[in-house]
Amino acid sequence: MSMIRTEHVSKKFGSLEVLKDINLTVENGEVICIIGPSGAGKSTFLRSLNQLETITGGKIFIEDELFLHREHDRTVESMDKQRHKELMLEMGMVFQHFNLFPHKTVLENLMLAPMTVKGKTKEEIEPLARKLLNDVGLSEKADEYPSKLSGGQKQRVAIARALAMQPKIMLFDEPTSALDPELVGEVLNVMKKLAEEGMTMLCVTHEMGFAREVADRVVFMADGVIMEEAAPEEMFNHPQNPRTQQFLQSIL
Amino acid sequence: MKEKLIQGGKAVASAFDVRRWEQKTRVIVGVLLALFVAATVLSFFKPSEQVMMDKASAQIRHELELDETRSRRQVVVTYNDLYFINYVSFTTSGVNGLSEKYVGFVGVHAADEGVWNVIGQFVNYTYRMLGCGQSVLYGAKLTILLTILTTVLGLFISIFLALGKISKNPIISLPCRAYIFFFRGTPLMIQLFCIYLAIPGIFEGFSWRGLFDASDPDAVFKGAFVAAVIAFTLNSAAYCAEIVRAAVESIDKGQYEAAKALGMTYGQTMSKIIIPQSVRRMIPPVCNEFVMLIKDASLVFVIGLMDITTISKTISASGSYLVFVPAMAIYLVITAFFTFIFGKIEKKFSVYE
Numbered sequence: 001m002s003m004i005r006t007e008h009v010s011k012k013f014g015s016l017e018v019l020k021d022i023n024l025t026v027e028n029g030e031v032i033c034i035i036g037p038s039g040a041g042k043s044t045f046l047r048s049l050n051q052l053e054t055i056t057g058g059k060i061f062i063e064d065e066l067f068l069h070r071e072h073d074r075t076v077e078s079m080d081k082q083r084h085k086e087l088m089l090e091m092g093m094v095f096q097h098f099n100l101f102p103h104k105t106v107l108e109n110l111m112l113a114p115m116t117v118k119g120k121t122k123e124e125i126e127p128l129a130r131k132l133l134n135d136v137g138l139s140e141k142a143d144e145y146p147s148k149l150s151g152g153q154k155q156r157v158a159i160a161r162a163l164a165m166q167p168k169i170m171l172f173d174e175p176t177s178a179l180d181p182e183l184v185g186e187v188l189n190v191m192k193k194l195a196e197e198g199m200t201m202l203c204v205t206h207e208m209g210f211a212r213e214v215a216d217r218v219v220f221m222a223d224g225v226i227m228e229e230a231a232p233e234e235m236f237n238h239p240q241n242p243r244t245q246q247f248l249q250s251i252l
Numbered sequence: 253m254k255e256k257l258i259q260g261g262k263a264v265a266s267a268f269d270v271r272r273w274e275q276k277t278r279v280i281v282g283v284l285l286a287l288f289v290a291a292t293v294l295s296f297f298k299p300s301e302q303v304m305m306d307k308a309s310a311q312i313r314h315e316l317e318l319d320e321t322r323s324r325r326q327v328v329v330t331y332n333d334l335y336f337i338n339y340v341s342f343t344t345s346g347v348n349g350l351s352e353k354y355v356g357f358v359g360v361h362a363a364d365e366g367v368w369n370v371i372g373q374f375v376n377y378t379y380r381m382l383g384c385g386q387s388v389l390y391g392a393k394l395t396i397l398l399t400i401l402t403t404v405l406g407l408f409i410s411i412f413l414a415l416g417k418i419s420k421n422p423i424i425s426l427p428c429r430a431y432i433f434f435f436r437g438t439p440l441m442i443q444l445f446c447i448y449l450a451i452p453g454i455f456e457g458f459s460w461r462g463l464f465d466a467s468d469p470d471a472v473f474k475g476a477f478v479a480a481v482i483a484f485t486l487n488s489a490a491y492c493a494e495i496v497r498a499a500v501e502s503i504d505k506g507q508y509e510a511a512k513a514l515g516m517t518y519g520q521t522m523s524k525i526i527i528p529q530s531v532r533r534m535i536p537p538v539c540n541e542f543v544m545l546i547k548d549a550s551l552v553f554v555i556g557l558m559d560i561t562t563i564s565k566t567i568s569a570s571g572s573y574l575v576f577v578p579a580m581a582i583y584l585v586i587t588a589f590f591t592f593i594f595g596k597i598e599k600k601f602s603v604y605e
Contacts, residue, residue, distance in 0.1 A: 052509050089515045099510035103528050103604050113514035116524055145604040165514060 001064055003028050003169050003200045004049060009058030011044055011224075012073075018044045020224040022058070026169070031201045033211035033232075036221035037247055042204040043096075045221070046171050049202070050093050062087045063168075089117065092162030096174040098154040100146040106133065106157050107142040110164045117165070125164070132160040136190050152183030156190050163194075170194065172203040208251065212236055220244045281588045284581055377567055378578040381560045389473045392582055395549045395559045401481050403542050406488035413493035414500060415522065428493070435490035441551050443487055448479040448555045476555045488545060495537045499530035532601040539594035543587050 004026040011019040018041045026032055034042045047053045049060060051068075060067045067087055069077040078084065101109050110129040114120045133139045136156040146154055155175055162170060172191065176184045188210050195201055195214050205211060211218050211232055218235040220228040220243075228241045239245045383391025416428035435443065452459050460475030468474070503526050511521040550561035558566075564579035 050513055052512060085515065091513075093510075093513035095506060095510065095513075097506050099504070099506035101507065101510070101525055101529075103532075103601075112524060113511075113516060116520050117515040147605055161514070 001028055002026060002061070003030075003063060004202065005061040005064070006049070007059040007061075009045070009048065009055050009060065011041070011048055011053060012056045018224050019048070019055070022224075022226060024219065024226065024229075026200060026202055029198045029200055030216045031195045031199075031214055032203065032217050032219060033215040034202070034204045034219045034221055035206070035208070035211060035247075036227075040221040041224040042221050043173050046093075046173050046202060046204055050091055050171055051088065052093075062090065089165055090168045091171055092165055092167035092169070093171045094155070094158050094162055094173065094175050096177050098146075098151075098158045098178075100154055100158055100161070102146050105143050105145055106138065106149070109146065109157060110161050113161070114164055128166075129160075129164055132163050133157075135193070136160045137186075150183060151179045152186045155179065155187045159187075159190055159194070169200045169202065172201065172205065174204050174206065176205065176207055206251075208236070208248075220247065222247065281585070284585050285588070287581075374574070374578050377564070377572070377575045378582065380567065381563045381575075381579060381582055383558075383563075389470065389477050390558055391563055392560055392586065394477070394552070394557060395546060396586065398477070398480060398484060398549050398552065398559075399542060399545045402484040402488050402545055403492075403538070405481070405485040406492050407496075407538065409485065409489040410492035410496050411527065413489060414496035417493065417497055418500065432490045432493050435487050436494075440483070440487050440548060441554060444480065444483040444551060444554060447483045447486075448476065451479075473557060476552070476557050480552045480555060480557065484545070484549075488541065491541055492538065495534055495541065496530065498537075499533040500526055502533055503529050532598065532605075535594055535598045535601065539591060542590060542594070546583065546586055546590070 002025045004024070006022055006024050009019055009022040010017065022041075022045055024032075034045070036042050044053055048055045055068070055070055056073045057071050059069045065079060065083070065087065066077060067079060067084070068075070079087075101112065104112060107126075107129055110132060111122065111125050114125045114128075115122065130139065130142065133142055136159060138153060138156055138160070141149060141153065141157075146157065149157065159170075159175075175191070176187050179187065184207065188207060191201070191203070191210070192214050203211075203215075213232075215232050218230060218232050219226055220235065220239075220241070222243050228235065228239065228244045230240075235244070236248065239248055381391050383393040388394070388397060413428050413432060416424045417432065419425045419428075448460065460479050461471045462475070463478060464471040464474045507525055507529070508521060511525050516524070547561075550559050552559055553562040560579055560582055564575045567575040
């Protein structure tokens with residue numbers, strides 16, 4: 001069973017075509033890293049899976065169910081609202097700029113969505129929230145406000161917050177790009193642990209080391225197109241596409 | 253000689269020293285507040301008319317017997333000159349109720365000249381402007397009640413107006429825009445007239461006074477007060493809506509995205525994420541709006557209600573221009589008190605920063 005499958009997904013901002021005919025399948029438990037130069041449409045692709053952007057054309061399947069089908073900026077087919085909402089909740093997202101809720105403590109950040117969206121009580125969700133905080137190594141920060149945390153700690157809280165909704169798929173949108181270099185490691189370690197636990201992950205990143213080590217497949221995107229898709233070894237050692245070779249050469 | 257001059261200069265300089273101005277301001281406000289409270293407390297000692305008459309000298313008794321026939325000015329002057337802490341309270345209609353409505357004094361003290369006279373006048377005027385011995389809809393009580401009601405109701409309405417104006421749906425946003433445009437673009441006084449006079453004119457059989465029991469002697473004032481609250485609320489909502497809109501729009505887009513990614517609906521995002529964060533940013537301008545309202549409240553005189561400004565104007569018309577000093581002091585104290593409260597609220601909401 002594939003967790004996510006996209007067919008001919010395209011996205012235009014006015015006349016600017018950001019995504020052109022993207023076809024990607026993410027299997028259950030797979031970790032996929034998307035790399036590529038800026039402006040390639042990596043983030044837009046990730047965000048359109050999560051409905052933060054609306055695609056202009058193509059089909060998105062989540063767990064083999066047709067999630068959304070649009071052509072020429074019109075919805076052709078959509079699923080019933082209840083199921084749509086359920087599937088949305090199976091995707092957790094982590095942002096480049098954390099986007100923690102600054103007026104809530106760390107623990108409240110984790111518990112807010114399960115309580116409001118899933119209607120759980122505080123007693124039901126608190127043990128899970130504390131366990132997740134413990135997993136990301138921040139159990140002693142539970143009652144701090146996000147402004148008191150470092151960038152790396154904020155991002156780990158953001159990961160825990162997404163996990164508190166118990167998603168099946170995690171989308172990471174450049175989770176380490178806004179961090180000081182020495183804080184990158186702590187976030188990547190959390191992500192690595194998550195991958196080892198079998199989470200399906202789709203990760204836009206510039207951390208080639210992480211991609212090489214953790215990813216099952218690496219996708220190279222440029223100019224709104226998937227240029228190359230391969231296992232990390234293949235991709236980093238023997239890139240086929242000249243565009244990929246050029247990109248890897250410029251960053252390594 | 254020269255040293256003395258330098259010393260004197262230093263003393264003057266230190267009095268105007270801007271250092272420690274915060275403490276100095278606090279002391280001044282504290283003293284004003286203490287005086288204000290003292291005057292209010294004193295004014296609650298209300299001996300019966302009989303007691304006052306017994307204490308009064310023969311001359312006063314004579315004056316009181318005569319005062320129905322005297323002009324108001326003469327009576328006021330007589331009282332102020334003869335008593336220290338001699339409270340004379342007037343009905344809005346003037347001198348008629350005077351002889352039975354002087355509401356109290358503490359001790360008898362000659363206050364016919366010099367400093368005592370000034371102090372006596374201050375206390376007397378403060379008492380009257382505070383609206384003691386009168387219904388709730390009088391003087392400072394009216395101002396405070398009107399302003400608080402208006403701000404609370406106005407803010408509540410303004411949240412919906414602001415969200416409506418932000419809305420991408422023109423059916424929602426256009427009426428909100430029109431509302432804000434209209435109420436910010438026309439004078440409050442005309443709006444007040446319209447609501448107080450035009451509505452009973454349009455809807456026959458409706459009168460503001462009719463909202464209350466006909467046997468209630470204050471029904472006219474209560475009716476006018478309801479009209480005033482409605483007019484002020486509608487007006488203030490328009491201004492607050494822009495404050496709320498600015499605060500809501502200043503919240504980072506990432507917050508909406510994070511909420512959406514967690515599956516929250518628009519309503520949940522607004523009530524749990526965006527509005528609570530906006531509150532912190534709304535407070536300073538809302539406090540500003542509130543302070544403006546305290547002073548704008550004097551407009552209610554056009555529909556027959558008496559607030560601090562109106563009362564002080566009435567008193568000054570009888571020749572006592574000293575009245576403006578306690579009038580300003582009352583405003584300062586009210587403003588200082590509410591600024592303090594808003595400061596506390598702001599602190600409470602910025603705990604996470």
